[in-house]
Amino acid sequence: MEKEQHRSINTTNGSLDDLKYQSGFGNSFSSEALPGALPQGQNSPLVCPYGLYAEQISGTSFTSPRKLNERSWLYRIKPSVTHEPFKPRVPVRGKLVSEFDKSNSSTTPTQLRWKPVTVPDSPTDFIDGLYTVCGTGSSFLRHGYAIHMYTANKSMDNCAFCNADGDFLIVPQQGRLWITTECGKLQVSPGEIAILPQGFRFAIDLPDGPSRGYVAEIFGTHFQLPDLGPIGANGLAAPRDFLVPIAWFEEDYKPGYTIVQKFGGELFTARQDFSPFNVVAWHGNYVPYKYDLSKFCPYNTVLVDHSDPSINTVLTAPTDKPGVALLDFVIFPPRWLVAEHTFRPPYYHRNCMSEFMGLIYGGYEAKSDGFLPGGASLHSCMTPHGPDTKTYEATIARGNEAGPHKITDTMAFMFESCLMPRVCPWALESPFMDPDYYKCWIGLRSHFSYEGMNAKSNDLKNEHDGSADRATVVELISKTML
Numbered sequence: 001m002e003k004e005q006h007r008s009i010n011t012t013n014g015s016l017d018d019l020k021y022q023s024g025f026g027n028s029f030s031s032e033a034l035p036g037a038l039p040q041g042q043n044s045p046l047v048c049p050y051g052l053y054a055e056q057i058s059g060t061s062f063t064s065p066r067k068l069n070e071r072s073w074l075y076r077i078k079p080s081v082t083h084e085p086f087k088p089r090v091p092v093r094g095k096l097v098s099e100f101d102k103s104n105s106s107t108t109p110t111q112l113r114w115k116p117v118t119v120p121d122s123p124t125d126f127i128d129g130l131y132t133v134c135g136t137g138s139s140f141l142r143h144g145y146a147i148h149m150y151t152a153n154k155s156m157d158n159c160a161f162c163n164a165d166g167d168f169l170i171v172p173q174q175g176r177l178w179i180t181t182e183c184g185k186l187q188v189s190p191g192e193i194a195i196l197p198q199g200f201r202f203a204i205d206l207p208d209g210p211s212r213g214y215v216a217e218i219f220g221t222h223f224q225l226p227d228l229g230p231i232g233a234n235g236l237a238a239p240r241d242f243l244v245p246i247a248w249f250e251e252d253y254k255p256g257y258t259i260v261q262k263f264g265g266e267l268f269t270a271r272q273d274f275s276p277f278n279v280v281a282w283h284g285n286y287v288p289y290k291y292d293l294s295k296f297c298p299y300n301t302v303l304v305d306h307s308d309p310s311i312n313t314v315l316t317a318p319t320d321k322p323g324v325a326l327l328d329f330v331i332f333p334p335r336w337l338v339a340e341h342t343f344r345p346p347y348y349h350r351n352c353m354s355e356f357m358g359l360i361y362g363g364y365e366a367k368s369d370g371f372l373p374g375g376a377s378l379h380s381c382m383t384p385h386g387p388d389t390k391t392y393e394a395t396i397a398r399g400n401e402a403g404p405h406k407i408t409d410t411m412a413f414m415f416e417s418c419l420m421p422r423v424c425p426w427a428l429e430s431p432f433m434d435p436d437y438y439k440c441w442i443g444l445r446s447h448f449s450y451e452g453m454n455a456k457s458n459d460l461k462n463e464h465d466g467s468a469d470r471a472t473v474v475e476l477i478s479k480t481m482l
């Protein structure tokens, strides 16, 4: 064992408040915390600068096509392998799933909605606060996804988490996440997202205490920027707005330091006596990164009809079928609504894809109430859904006079997948599950009439004038975002 040392070297990242980042998506990045630490001209010299060990982390098979190949070279004080054997973590919490089947989850075509889960009072870090809501497929077979949520109130202490199963896309909803990774530090606030690819070790500090958020985990593939098609060369999420850490390392002696490894949905621990954040320099294109959703440049209809939500795709994890996503991350950001003689909220629909939604802040355009920041909904494959009764009535009451209108103070998102999710029992039985969700549509009444063959939306609007629920409608118009 080494003698005790307490020296953290950080030449460029002075304090967490002014973290510096590299920018770009899929670049070949490089960073060194000490000058000259990065070997030149080769990846694995006989002796690396400063006596560092060279270690490669591969995010794709060695032989993946060049345009998909992801790997990085890390130059570290001790290699990752320097630890005691992995043992099952005790106590076993058993609320993480990475291979979905009848033993751990069930299917339902019912529309599901959850209220925001309360952050516990008892000390809970990110690992203990993480639980799977739904998912499908298998991390063993490298195909599928899991959707988790977390509630936590304390920083991880003397331990790092490593997910061997897949990539995490983390959407904090409450409380900042200060994430230390092997490539350096990321400071992520609600309204930003972080991607922690498969295999990277990371530790999450919670500077704000109580924290809550959503996590999509994908098995067997990585996130890409969506093609822009006829939109052109610019728009949606710009590559330069993705931020990647700069090298940061600590060389402290850390007795009892624990690596918690998620492997096949189970947690294992291994002891070592040093920090895994001992990478002095690195280069490559397999990296953790973050993105500020307020930087997104939305495109949408400028004349009629409501665009399909794919127009707001931030990142996509593809399947082998062109245009069919294992998991799309789609947002519903502040934007102008200008469509003429159009029902502006999301249309009623059934989708061959499955839709999990969350709300980071504000309200959501299709739901007047009941879908709250920190809450969630799941509309699985071909399960009908759409605006609730109040939103429908208020939209019709507003009628054609609606001019350009800006939706503000809102950030909802959707994880959309071609694979049908199974739902975990603790999510179905949760006290935060809303058993009355279906009632938000039950009030939708028939406006059908043979005389109304040429009805315009204004005629529908007039139906409400003087009707018994006029007061409600007027109240809703003032409340609604549309």
Ligand SMILES: O=C(O)Cc1cc(O)ccc1O
Pocket (backbone or CB within 6 Å): 306, 307, 308, 309, 345, 346, 347, 349, 355, 366, 379, 385, 386, 414
């Ligand atoms: O169901 C939802 O609320 C998500 C959604 C939004 C939208 O604008 C169009 C289709 C869609 O599934």
Ligand SMILES: [Fe+2]
Pocket (backbone or CB within 6 Å): 349, 351, 355, 379, 385
């Ligand atoms: Fe939908």
